[in-house]
Amino acid sequence: xxxDELQKIWDSQTKEPLWAINENALYNHILAKKxxxxxxxxxxxxxxxxxxxxVGSLMIGLNVVKSTAGNLWLYLMAAWMLGxxxxxxxxxxxxxxxxxxxxxxxxxxxxxxxxxxxxxxxxSQLMRWNIVPVGIxxxxxxxxxxxxxxxxxxxxxxxxxxxxxxxxEHGIYTAKKRExxxxxxxxxxx
Amino acid sequence: xxxxxxxxxxETWLDQYRALLFKVVRxxxxxxxxxxxxFQEIIIQVWHSIPAFRQQCSNSTWLYRIALNTALKWGSKExxxxxxxxxLDNVQAILQETKVEVDERLTWLYEEIHKLDEVDRSITLLxxxxxxxxxxxxxxxxxxxxxxxKINRIKKQLITKSKQxxxxxx
Numbered sequence: 001x002x003x004d005e006l007q008k009i010w011d012s013q014t015k016e017p018l019w020a021i022n023e024n025a026l027y028n029h030i031l032a033k034k035x036x037x038x039x040x041x042x043x044x045x046x047x048x049x050x051x052x053x054x055v056g057s058l059m060i061g062l063n064v065v066k067s068t069a070g071n072l073w074l075y076l077m078a079a080w081m082l083g084x085x086x087x088x089x090x091x092x093x094x095x096x097x098x099x100x101x102x103x104x105x106x107x108x109x110x111x112x113x114x115x116x117x118x119x120x121x122x123x124s125q126l127m128r129w130n131i132v133p134v135g136i137x138x139x140x141x142x143x144x145x146x147x148x149x150x151x152x153x154x155x156x157x158x159x160x161x162x163x164x165x166x167x168x169e170h171g172i173y174t175a176k177k178r179e180x181x182x183x184x185x186x187x188x189x190x
Numbered sequence: 191x192x193x194x195x196x197x198x199x200x201e202t203w204l205d206q207y208r209a210l211l212f213k214v215v216r217x218x219x220x221x222x223x224x225x226x227x228x229f230q231e232i233i234i235q236v237w238h239s240i241p242a243f244r245q246q247c248s249n250s251t252w253l254y255r256i257a258l259n260t261a262l263k264w265g266s267k268e269x270x271x272x273x274x275x276x277x278l279d280n281v282q283a284i285l286q287e288t289k290v291e292v293d294e295r296l297t298w299l300y301e302e303i304h305k306l307d308e309v310d311r312s313i314t315l316l317x318x319x320x321x322x323x324x325x326x327x328x329x330x331x332x333x334x335x336x337x338x339x340k341i342n343r344i345k346k347q348l349i350t351k352s353k354q355x356x357x358x359x360x
Contacts, residue, residue, distance in 0.1 A: 001349060001352040002349070003345050003348070003349060006299060006348060006349075006352065007318055009293065009295045009296055009299055010296070010299060010319075013209065013212075013213070013293070018212055018287065018288060018290055019212060019285040019286060019287055019288060020286045021204065021208065021284060021285065022283060022284050022285070022286055025284045026233065026284050029230055029233070029234075029284060030233070104331075105255070105329060105330055105331025106258055106259060106262060106309075106312060106329065106331055107330060107331025107332060108331050109262070109263070110262065110263075113263055183262065183308060183309065186309045187309045187330065187331075187332060188332060
C-alpha cells in the first residue's frame with residue numbers, strides 16, 4: 001500500500017473529531033493551573049530558601065541574644081546556611097531568566113529540559129552534601145554548650161536519615177535526566 | 191496582551207485546530223486517563239504560549255511545536271495511568287467521546303504510530319499532515335537530510351506493515 005493512501009486515511013479524521021471538548025471543565029482547569037508554579041525545581045528552591053534563611057537567621061539571633069553567645073560553631077553554621085541561600089538564590093534568578101521561551105524546536109526544548117534536569121541534579125547533590133557540614137557544625141555547637149548525649153545521638157540520626165533521603169531524591173532526578181538525554185540522542189540519531 | 195485578547199486567541203485556536211491537538215494526544219497516549227492528562231498539559235502550554243507568539247510561523251506550525259514538545263516531555267515522565275485503577279469519576283473530564291464511526295484503518299494506523307519511538311512519532315505526525323522537509327527540520331531542530339533519512343525509514347516501515355495487515359482493508 002502506498003503512503004498517499006495512508007495519508008488519505010489520516011486526513012479523514014479531521015472532518016469528524018474523535019472527542020468533543022467540555023468547555024466548562026476546560027476553563028476551570030485553565031483557571032486552576034495558570035497561576036500554579038508547577039516545576040519541582042521551583043518547589044525545591046523555595047523550600048531551601050525559606051528553611052535555610054529561617055534557621056540561619058534564628059541561629060544568629062539566638063547566638064546574639066541568648067546564653068549561647070560566643071559559640072563560634074553556631075556562628076559558622078549560620079554563615080554556611082546563609083551562604084547556601086545566596087548560592088541557590090543567584091542560580092534561581094539565572095534559571096528564571098532563561099525559562100518560558102515557547103516556540104523552540106523539539107531539539108531546543110529537549111536541550112532546555114536537559115539543562116533544567118542537570119540543574120536539579122546539581123541542586124539535589126549540593127543539598128545532600130550540604131548536610132555533612134551543617135551536621136558537623138550543629139554537633140560541635142551542641143557539644144560546646146554541653147547538651148545531653150541523647151540530643152547528640154538524636155541529631156546524628158536525623159542528619160543520617162536526611163542524607164539517605166537526599167540520596168533517594170537525587171537518584172530520581174538523575175534517572176529523569178538520563179531519560180531526557182536518551183530522548184535527545186534518539187532525536188539526533190539518523 | 192490583555193487576558194481578554196489571550197482568551198479570544200485561545201478560543202479561536204481551539205476551535206480551528208482541535209483536530210491537530212487530538213492527533214498528537216492520540217499518538218502519544220493510549221488510555222483514556224493518559225489522553226485526558228496529556229490533553230490538559232497541552233492546552234495549558236498552548237494557553238501560556240499565546241503572548242510569546244510573534245506570527246513568525248503559521249498557527250498550525252506553532253501549535254504543533256507546543257503540542258509535540260509537551261507530548262515528548264510528557265512521554266518521558268514516569269509510567270502514567272496504564273496500570274492504574276484510578277477512575278475518571280474523580281476528575282472533571284475535558285474530553286468527551288463523540289459518536290463517530292470508528293475507522294478500523296485509522297485505528298490500525300494509530301497503533302502502528304504508537305509502536306514507533308517518541309521522536310519518530312512526532313516526525314510521522316508532521317509527515318502525515320503534509321509538512322515539508324524544511325518545515326519539519328525547523329520544528330524538530332535537526333537537519334533536512336536527517337529528517338529525510340528518518341522519513342524514508344518510517345515510510346518503509348509503515349508501508350511494509352500495511353501490506354502485512356491487508357486484511358484491515360488498507
